[in-house]
Amino acid sequence: MELDDALVLIGEWGLYQTLMYWLITIPGTWFCVWPMMSVVFQAGFPETYYCNVGENSQLNQSIPIIDMEDGSPVYDNCYMYVNSSVDNSTMPCSDGWYYESDNFAETIVTEWDLVCEEAFLSQLSQSIFMVGVMIGAFIAGYLSDKFGRKTIFLISLWSESVLGILVAFTQSYIGYTILRFLTGVMLQGVMVSNLILATEMFPPGKRLYAGFLNNISWGCGIMLLAPMAYLVRNWRYLQLFMHAPGLCTFYYFWVIPESMRWLISIGQKDKAEKILYTAARFNKKQLPENVLSDSVTVDAPMCQNGFGGGSNLKPFGKTLDENNMDGNSNCENYVSPSDNIVFSKTNGASNDDQTLSGTDGVTKLVDDEKEEDPKYTLLDLLKRPRLAANTAIMCLAWFVTSLVYFGISYNSVNIGGGFYLSFFLNGMVEIPGQVIALFATLKWGRRIPTCTILVLAGLFCGITIFIPAETSDGTNLVPLQLTMYLIGKCAITGAFSCFWTWAPELFPTLIRNLGFGVTNFFASFGGVVAPFTVYLAYNNLNAVLVIFGILSLLTAIIVLFLPETKDQPMPRTIEEAEEMAKAKTKQKKLTKAENEPSNIQGKDNMTYFAEKETQTL
Structure with a gap:
C-alpha cells in the first residue's frame, strides 16, 4: 500500500497528527520569526x-x-x-x-553608539543575518534530504537556541554580527525542516491546509513578539527570552517522529510502519500487518465511500496482482490519493493490459521497464526560452515581494500609532492576508489573484503617503494613516503566500527543487536588502513607500506574463514544461492535454505527469 493511502486510513487529520503538527510548527515558526523581526526592537533608535x-x-x-x-x-x-x-x-x-527613549531601556544602537556616521551598522547586521538565512536555505535542504528532516530540525533548533543565547552575552558589535549570521544559518534549517516535517505527515489533500496553518502561526509569532518586547525593554534580556525556550524542546528527540516519506525513500520502510501503527493506536484506527507492503492494498468495498475521513475503513488485503476485480467490485476505478492516478483494469484482462489513467484523461501504458529519468541542471532550464523567461519573471517578482514584505514589517513602528501597538497590528493583518490568498488561489487560480493583490499593495502604500499625520484644524489622522499602511501589509503578505504556492508549479517535476531553490534565493535576497529601507526611512519614510508602491505595481504587470497553473497537470520533464508554457490560455492547455497525449518531443507516451496540485517543498 502507498503511504498516502495509509495516512488516510489512520485519519487524515487525527489527534496524533494534530499534536505532532503543533509541536513542530510552533517552535518551527515562532523561534524563527522572533530573531528575524526582533531587529525592530534590538536595533531601535532612541527618540x-x-x-x-x-x-x-x-x-x-x-x-x-x-x-x-x-x-x-x-x-x-x-x-x-x-x-x-x-x-x-x-x-x-x-x-x-x-x-x-520612552520605548527602550537599551538597544545595540545605544550600547555601541551606532548613530550618525555609523547608523547604517545596525541595519547592516540585520542584512548579514539575512545572508545567513539565504545560505542556510541551500545547506538545510540538502542536509534534510541526506540525514533526515527530524535530525536537521532538532540540530538546527538547538543550535539556533545556543547561538541566540551567546548573542546575549557578546560584548562587541562584530561578535554580535558574526553570531547573528550563524543564527540565521541555523534558523533557515529550522524553517525548511519544520515545514517539510509537518506537512509530510498528511496525505496530499491536507498538505495545503497544513502549509496554510504554518503561515498563520508565523503571523501569530509576530503578534506575540510585540508584548514580549514591551515587557522586556533591554535587548540582551529580550534575546534570552526569545532563545532560551528552544532548549526546553530537548524531549522532542523521543517524541517527534521522523518523516515517514524520507524513511521510505532510504529503504527504512519498517520504521515508517512503526510510526504509522503508533499514529493508528493514538487515533483509535486499525491497520493491517505490513501496511506498506506492495502485497497490501485497499479492500474493494471500502472504496465506495472514498477517502474523506477514513472512519469506516478497516483491514483489507487484495492486490492488483490478483485477478479479483470482477463485476461485483466497487473498485474498478480506485483513485489512489498518493499519486492521483486511476488504476483501472477491464474484466478478464491480463496484467500486461493494465493501464494508468491520469484524472485529466491522459492514459499511459505501464511499461515493465521504466525509462530512466533524464538529469537536468540549471543550464538546461535556461536553455528553454519560455522556461527561462518564467524563471526570470518569478525571480524578480519574488525579490520585490520579499523586499516590500520585510520592508513594511521593519518600518511598521515608524508610521505612528504607538510603537508596540503598530508592530502587533503588523503581525495581526498577516492572518487575513493568508486567508484571502488561500481562498483566492483555490477559486480563481494564481495569476489574477496575485496580480490583484500586488496592485492593492502598491495602491495602499501610495495612499499612505498622501495622508498627513494631522489636518490644519488639528484632527489626528495617524489611525487612518496606519490603517492604509496595514492594508498594504495585508496585501503583500497575501502576494508572498501566492508566490509560495505558484513558484514550484512552474517547474517540471524532475527539476522542481532546483527551480524553486533559484527563485527562493532571490526572495531571500529581497530580505537582505530590506533592512536598508529602515535606514532610508529614518530620513524620508515617504520615499520608501513610493519605492514599495512602484515596485509592487510593476510586479503586478509582469506576473501576467506567467502561465496559469491552477487545475493544470504538472509537467514531469523540461520538454513537457516548455510545451505547456507555450499555451497562452488555460483552455488551450486542456485541449492539448486531451487531444495530443503522445506528441511531446517523442520522449514517452504520457503528455503530462498527473500529480497533485499541492506539493511538498
Whole structure:
C-alpha cells in the first residue's frame, strides 16, 4: 500500500497528527520569526540623542539648536561646538552620546553608539543575518534530504537556541554580527525542516491546509513578539527570552517522529510502519500487518465511500496482482490519493493490459521497464526560452515581494500609532492576508489573484503617503494613516503566500527543487536588502513607500506574463514544461492535454505527469 493511502486510513487529520503538527510548527515558526523581526526592537533608535557634553556644560552653549518643537529646542544629533565663545564651528561628538527613549531601556544602537556616521551598522547586521538565512536555505535542504528532516530540525533548533543565547552575552558589535549570521544559518534549517516535517505527515489533500496553518502561526509569532518586547525593554534580556525556550524542546528527540516519506525513500520502510501503527493506536484506527507492503492494498468495498475521513475503513488485503476485480467490485476505478492516478483494469484482462489513467484523461501504458529519468541542471532550464523567461519573471517578482514584505514589517513602528501597538497590528493583518490568498488561489487560480493583490499593495502604500499625520484644524489622522499602511501589509503578505504556492508549479517535476531553490534565493535576497529601507526611512519614510508602491505595481504587470497553473497537470520533464508554457490560455492547455497525449518531443507516451496540485517543498 502507498503511504498516502495509509495516512488516510489512520485519519487524515487525527489527534496524533494534530499534536505532532503543533509541536513542530510552533517552535518551527515562532523561534524563527522572533530573531528575524526582533531587529525592530534590538536595533531601535532612541527618540532623542545628542552629544554627551558633561555635567558642567550647558547644552545651548555646547550643541547647535537645529529646530524648535512645541517650544523646546531640538539639538543636533551628531555635532557639537568646538568653542562656542569663539565662533560657531562644529565637530563630531567626542565623548559619546546622551540617549533618551520612552520605548527602550537599551538597544545595540545605544550600547555601541551606532548613530550618525555609523547608523547604517545596525541595519547592516540585520542584512548579514539575512545572508545567513539565504545560505542556510541551500545547506538545510540538502542536509534534510541526506540525514533526515527530524535530525536537521532538532540540530538546527538547538543550535539556533545556543547561538541566540551567546548573542546575549557578546560584548562587541562584530561578535554580535558574526553570531547573528550563524543564527540565521541555523534558523533557515529550522524553517525548511519544520515545514517539510509537518506537512509530510498528511496525505496530499491536507498538505495545503497544513502549509496554510504554518503561515498563520508565523503571523501569530509576530503578534506575540510585540508584548514580549514591551515587557522586556533591554535587548540582551529580550534575546534570552526569545532563545532560551528552544532548549526546553530537548524531549522532542523521543517524541517527534521522523518523516515517514524520507524513511521510505532510504529503504527504512519498517520504521515508517512503526510510526504509522503508533499514529493508528493514538487515533483509535486499525491497520493491517505490513501496511506498506506492495502485497497490501485497499479492500474493494471500502472504496465506495472514498477517502474523506477514513472512519469506516478497516483491514483489507487484495492486490492488483490478483485477478479479483470482477463485476461485483466497487473498485474498478480506485483513485489512489498518493499519486492521483486511476488504476483501472477491464474484466478478464491480463496484467500486461493494465493501464494508468491520469484524472485529466491522459492514459499511459505501464511499461515493465521504466525509462530512466533524464538529469537536468540549471543550464538546461535556461536553455528553454519560455522556461527561462518564467524563471526570470518569478525571480524578480519574488525579490520585490520579499523586499516590500520585510520592508513594511521593519518600518511598521515608524508610521505612528504607538510603537508596540503598530508592530502587533503588523503581525495581526498577516492572518487575513493568508486567508484571502488561500481562498483566492483555490477559486480563481494564481495569476489574477496575485496580480490583484500586488496592485492593492502598491495602491495602499501610495495612499499612505498622501495622508498627513494631522489636518490644519488639528484632527489626528495617524489611525487612518496606519490603517492604509496595514492594508498594504495585508496585501503583500497575501502576494508572498501566492508566490509560495505558484513558484514550484512552474517547474517540471524532475527539476522542481532546483527551480524553486533559484527563485527562493532571490526572495531571500529581497530580505537582505530590506533592512536598508529602515535606514532610508529614518530620513524620508515617504520615499520608501513610493519605492514599495512602484515596485509592487510593476510586479503586478509582469506576473501576467506567467502561465496559469491552477487545475493544470504538472509537467514531469523540461520538454513537457516548455510545451505547456507555450499555451497562452488555460483552455488551450486542456485541449492539448486531451487531444495530443503522445506528441511531446517523442520522449514517452504520457503528455503530462498527473500529480497533485499541492506539493511538498
